[in-house]
Amino acid sequence: MKEHLDLLREMVRIRRFEERCAELYSSAQIRGFLHLYVGEEAVAAGVVSELDPQDAVVSTYRDHGHALARGVPMDAVMAEMFGKVTGCSRGRGGSMHLFDASHRFFGGNAIVGGGLPVAAGLALAHVMRGEPRVVACFFGEGAAAEGEFHEVLNLAALWRLPVLFCCENNMYAMGTAFAKEHAAGDLALRASSYGLAAWSVDGMDVLAVKESARRATESIRAGGGPCLLELRTYRFRAHSMYDPERYREKAEVTQWRHLDPIDRLVEVMRPEFTDDELGAIEAEVSVEIDHAVATAETADLEPVTDLTRFVTSEVSP
Amino acid sequence: MSAPKMTMAQAINTALRDAIAEDDSVVVFGEDVAQLGGVFRVTDGLHQEFGESRVFDTPLAESGIVGMAVGMAMNGMRPVVEMQFDAFAYPAFEQIVSHVAKLGNRTRGKVRLPIVIRIPYAGGIGGVEHHCDSSEAYYAHTPGLTVVAPATNADAYGLLRAAIAGSDPVVFLEPKKHYFAKEEVDVSVPVPPIGRAVVRRPGRDATLIAYGPSVPVALAAAEQAATEGRDLGVVDLRSIVPFDDETVCAEVRRTGRAVVVAEAPGFASVASEIAARVGERCFHHLEAPVRRVTGFDVPYPPPKLEHHFLPGVDRILDAVDTLQWEDEVA
Numbered sequence: 001m002k003e004h005l006d007l008l009r010e011m012v013r014i015r016r017f018e019e020r021c022a023e024l025y026s027s028a029q030i031r032g033f034l035h036l037y038v039g040e041e042a043v044a045a046g047v048v049s050e051l052d053p054q055d056a057v058v059s060t061y062r063d064h065g066h067a068l069a070r071g072v073p074m075d076a077v078m079a080e081m082f083g084k085v086t087g088c089s090r091g092r093g094g095s096m097h098l099f100d101a102s103h104r105f106f107g108g109n110a111i112v113g114g115g116l117p118v119a120a121g122l123a124l125a126h127v128m129r130g131e132p133r134v135v136a137c138f139f140g141e142g143a144a145a146e147g148e149f150h151e152v153l154n155l156a157a158l159w160r161l162p163v164l165f166c167c168e169n170n171m172y173a174m175g176t177a178f179a180k181e182h183a184a185g186d187l188a189l190r191a192s193s194y195g196l197a198a199w200s201v202d203g204m205d206v207l208a209v210k211e212s213a214r215r216a217t218e219s220i221r222a223g224g225g226p227c228l229l230e231l232r233t234y235r236f237r238a239h240s241m242y243d244p245e246r247y248r249e250k251a252e253v254t255q256w257r258h259l260d261p262i263d264r265l266v267e268v269m270r271p272e273f274t275d276d277e278l279g280a281i282e283a284e285v286s287v288e289i290d291h292a293v294a295t296a297e298t299a300d301l302e303p304v305t306d307l308t309r310f311v312t313s314e315v316s317p
Numbered sequence: 318m319s320a321p322k323m324t325m326a327q328a329i330n331t332a333l334r335d336a337i338a339e340d341d342s343v344v345v346f347g348e349d350v351a352q353l354g355g356v357f358r359v360t361d362g363l364h365q366e367f368g369e370s371r372v373f374d375t376p377l378a379e380s381g382i383v384g385m386a387v388g389m390a391m392n393g394m395r396p397v398v399e400m401q402f403d404a405f406a407y408p409a410f411e412q413i414v415s416h417v418a419k420l421g422n423r424t425r426g427k428v429r430l431p432i433v434i435r436i437p438y439a440g441g442i443g444g445v446e447h448h449c450d451s452s453e454a455y456y457a458h459t460p461g462l463t464v465v466a467p468a469t470n471a472d473a474y475g476l477l478r479a480a481i482a483g484s485d486p487v488v489f490l491e492p493k494k495h496y497f498a499k500e501e502v503d504v505s506v507p508v509p510p511i512g513r514a515v516v517r518r519p520g521r522d523a524t525l526i527a528y529g530p531s532v533p534v535a536l537a538a539a540e541q542a543a544t545e546g547r548d549l550g551v552v553d554l555r556s557i558v559p560f561d562d563e564t565v566c567a568e569v570r571r572t573g574r575a576v577v578v579a580e581a582p583g584f585a586s587v588a589s590e591i592a593a594r595v596g597e598r599c600f601h602h603l604e605a606p607v608r609r610v611t612g613f614d615v616p617y618p619p620p621k622l623e624h625h626f627l628p629g630v631d632r633i634l635d636a637v638d639t640l641q642w643e644d645e646v647a
Contacts, residue, residue, distance in 0.1 A: 056392075058388075089423060089424050089425060089427075090425040092422065092423055092424075092425055093423050093424070097423050099423065099424050099427070099428070101391070101424075101427060101428060106388070106391055107420075107423075109416075110415075111411060111415050111416075114384070114411060114412070114415060114416060116381075116384070117380060117381045117382075117383070117384020117385050117387070117388065117412060118384050118385075118387045118388040118391070118416065119388060120381065120384070120385045120388060121384060121385035121386060121387055121388020121389040121390075121391070121392070121396075122388035122389070122391060122392050123388070124385060124388070124389055125388065125389045125392035125393060125394050126392065128344070128370060128394070129393075135388075147380060147408070148380050148381065148384065148411075151376070151378035151380055151381035152378075152381050152384070154376055154378070155375070155376060155378060155381050155385070158376065302425075306425075309425075309426075310421060310422050310425045310426040311421065311422045311460050311461050312421065312461060312463070312485045313421065313426065313429050313483075313484040313485050314426070
């Protein structure tokens with residue numbers, strides 16, 4: 001039950017955090033681009049729950065869930081959304097480039113597929129130093145059409161790098177449906193053809209995600225080489241805040257909303273788990289979010305005198 | 318006692334060997350760099366000497382190679398990667414421009430990437446397009462990248478050691494036509510740091526500004542000019558980024574005339590940037606507009622035509638002739 005509660009709390013945190021972000025975006029307190037993970041929370045919560053603190057995480061531009069699940073403090077994430085100096089990247093990374101090396105969170109990445117080679121490099125360094133760590137590398141099914149996906153799956157399998165590739169298949173590469181983008185539909189089969197273990201998972205079932213992540217990380221830690229999980233999931237909201245969603249029917253979204261990973265876990269936890277307990281989690285999360293917003297609002301922007309700093313290291317010759 | 322003679326390939330090889338031996342975090346990898354010793358044999362013997370864990374071959378996957386270097390550098394290593402030819406680095410452009418160059422800035426200095434990307438570059442070997450590109454402007458235009466182009470074998474050694482030991486990513490452009498030219502190199506004598514230009518030849522009448530493979534051409538032009546009564550100086554930039562305005566402008570202010578020599582096509586080039594900077598900073602000292610002698614605005618031509626494309630002594634001296642000397646005589 002403790003395990004279930006932790007997973008539920010994490011998914012609720014991510015869901016409510018992002019709902020608040022959407023409101024703050026509409027009121028222009030958050031600027032730039034905003035890609036919400038709503039509906040996909042089971043993937044981040046389930047996979048990251050199987051990682052050790054010393055394992056590494058590489059993310060995508062839809063990175064809020066991964067960062068929060070990883071333990072990057074919500075205050076620092078929210079301040080980063082606001083572009084404030086107290087953000088995890090002093091406000092310079094923004095929504096798509098959350099980064100916190102102290103939590104072994106090696107970044108969101110605005111370039112689709114751009115994080116895959118980085119994950120391989122992190123893993124190679126672990127191997128060279130004899131450190132038994134796993135790198136969890138998140139990317140979407142759209143990235144599976146990019147060249148870097150093929151380069152890196154081959155490299156990782158060739159050198160048996162300890163990487164857990166987590167393909168979040170939410171069925172749309174922005175506005176392009178899976179079937180319009182991939183000639184061969186089975187991503188696990190595609191990954192297997194590079195010589196790594198791969199299988200598909202119901203990404204709307206956090207317990208199934210966790211169980212698969214456990215099996216995969218165990219295998220990787222035992223020296224079995226990289227694994228790929230195709231996590232079949234769905235984003236309930238638009239790709240970004242500017243997306244009119246012309247590429248899918250409302251009925252399809254409604255259908256998937258019936259598979260809401262939060263509701264499904266609550267169902268599993270009934271009847272022992274009560275409405276009061278759920279309310280307590282919601283209240284706790286609400287306090288955390290309020291605090292994050294309040295501290296982000298009052299924080300400063302990076303001073304304009306720092307505009308041209310940090311491009312290179314500031315060591316005098 | 319004179320220092321031993323070595324080729325630029327040997328000087329770079331020695332720099333890599335010394336860096337690997339000195340620092341456990343230095344690793345060298347790329348296409349054919351291990352068993353074969355590189356397409357130009359620059360990494361010859363390193364794999365045999367240091368083993369697979371320090372020097373290793375990769376599949377043909379340039380973006381993967383550079384992206385892995387990012388991950389390794391974030392995890393405490395000092396990767397030195399080789400792109401086999403200048404244009405072979407373009408598939409890695411995404412990683413170089415979007416991540417290698419920007420991560421330090423994006424994390425406001427919390428992460429630094431000590432990565433060296435070695436690229437055999439420029440022409441003059443009877444190669445063809447994709448194998449003779451002068452690609453420096455792409456990198457120089459991208460904030461966050463240090464761009465180094467040695468012209469001498471001693472600099473090839475010293476600047477590469479400095480690049481590997483530094484904290485920022487460096488695109489290290491090796492003029493491939495000089496790989497097999499021998500010069501005396503005393504590796505125990507330190508060279509000036511990255512970011513410092515060097516006056517290779519002082520001159521009274523005009524200043525030739527060059528880097529990488531164009532430095533020897535500029536020196537040859539100055540030799541020729543001397544026999545014709547003109548005293549030309551030559552400044553070797555050594556690094557394009559950071560750019561040493563101080564040394565360049567001091568020379569130009571002294572002579573009042575300048576010609577920039579570079580192999581890359583001239584439009585929107587590093588040569589154009591230099592001409593603009595010198596114009597802005599030295600206007601009242603200039604007797605004539607700064608001239609540029611560059612490659613033409615065409616893709617690199619085939620071997621039998623490349624000597625028409627590359628800046629040579631005659632084209633440099635023709636440009637020098639146009640620097641409004643008649644005004645001075647009058």
